[in-house]
Amino acid sequence: TLRLQRMPNQLWALRVKLFRYSGVSAVTVVITQTCLWLGLVIVGWPALIANVVAVTVGAVPAYLLNRSWVWGRKDSHSMRDEILPFWLYSVVGLALSSSLVTLAALWWSSTALVMAANLVGFGVLWLGKFFMLEKFLFKR
Numbered sequence: 001t002l003r004l005q006r007m008p009n010q011l012w013a014l015r016v017k018l019f020r021y022s023g024v025s026a027v028t029v030v031i032t033q034t035c036l037w038l039g040l041v042i043v044g045w046p047a048l049i050a051n052v053v054a055v056t057v058g059a060v061p062a063y064l065l066n067r068s069w070v071w072g073r074k075d076s077h078s079m080r081d082e083i084l085p086f087w088l089y090s091v092v093g094l095a096l097s098s099s100l101v102t103l104a105a106l107w108w109s110s111t112a113l114v115m116a117a118n119l120v121g122f123g124v125l126w127l128g129k130f131f132m133l134e135k136f137l138f139k140r
Helices: 002-043 047-070 079-107 111-137
Strands: none
Touching: 002 047, 002 111, 047 079, 047 111, 079 111
16 A cells, blocks of 8 residues: 555656656757757858757756756766766757758758757657656656
8 A cells, every 4th residue: 555655646746847847848948949040040050050059058958957956956967877868868859850950941941940840859859858867867
């Protein structure tokens, strides 16, 4: 019965983390999309360069906010166990979104469609990233 009593608490904790993770994702999307738009429209970078810069800038607050606010980690950062795996997963997202952004830029001359391609790339990996962070990266 103790296990049955713990399950609702664990499910509730997972829901809270997913809600907070969604909030971090919203912040990250705003940062990334703003940087992408600035790179494309104001600076005039090619779509691929603008995407790499935007994703890199957005990954920093994503890591820090996920680690501290979503998973409540306040201890020292581990390069091997946290930072490197987080960045590797981010690089997978970068590769996917860069591919989609490059294709969108080749097919359409629309900043909005290039920005949408960036969102699709990260949206595809979003839920997988949550479970990777939960089960491996920030697991206590």
